[in-house]
Amino acid sequence: MKKIQMVDLTGQYEDIREEVNKSIQQVMETAAFINGPEVHGFQKELENYLGVKHVIPCANGTDALQIAMMGLGLKPGDEVITADFTFAATVEVIALLGLTPVLVD
Numbered sequence: 116m117k118k119i120q121m122v123d124l125t126g127q128y129e130d131i132r133e134e135v136n137k138s139i140q141q142v143m144e145t146a147a148f149i150n151g152p153e154v155h156g157f158q159k160e161l162e163n164y165l166g167v168k169h170v171i172p173c174a175n176g177t178d179a180l181q182i183a184m185m186g187l188g189l190k191p192g193d194e195v196i197t198a199d200f201t202f203a204a205t206v207e208v209i210a211l212l213g214l215t216p217v218l219v220d
């Protein structure tokens with residue numbers, strides 16, 4: 116049976132290998148792991164690319180979901196409707212904030 120990948124991370128990496136490796140090396144050599152020049156450069160480039168005033172770089176998708184949901188002003192117990200076919204972090208963050216996940220197909 117042919118394996119169908121949901122996301123081709125290797126293929127995506129191959130397309131940007133040189134740029135990614137150079138940036139990682141820069142971070143390692145400067146030890147600027149948090150809020151360093153590479154992160155600020157990424158932030159500015161993404162703001163320009165998206166045409167938005169503010170981008171908040173996050174360590175991972177779970178953090179991004181949590182920050183976005185914290186900004187919505189929801190109260191514990193509020194219902195959040197989300198897709199049932201998603202990564203565990205989607206529901207994990209809703210529950211972490213004391214909200215009630217409602218899965219919809």
Ligand SMILES: Cc1ncc(COP(=O)(O)O)c(C=O)c1O
Nearest residue numbers: 175176177178180201202204205
């Ligand atoms: C839809 C979705 N949401 C959230 C996440 C969580 O991202 P991370 O593993 O970077 O925290 C993933 C990860 O694959 C995802 O696919």
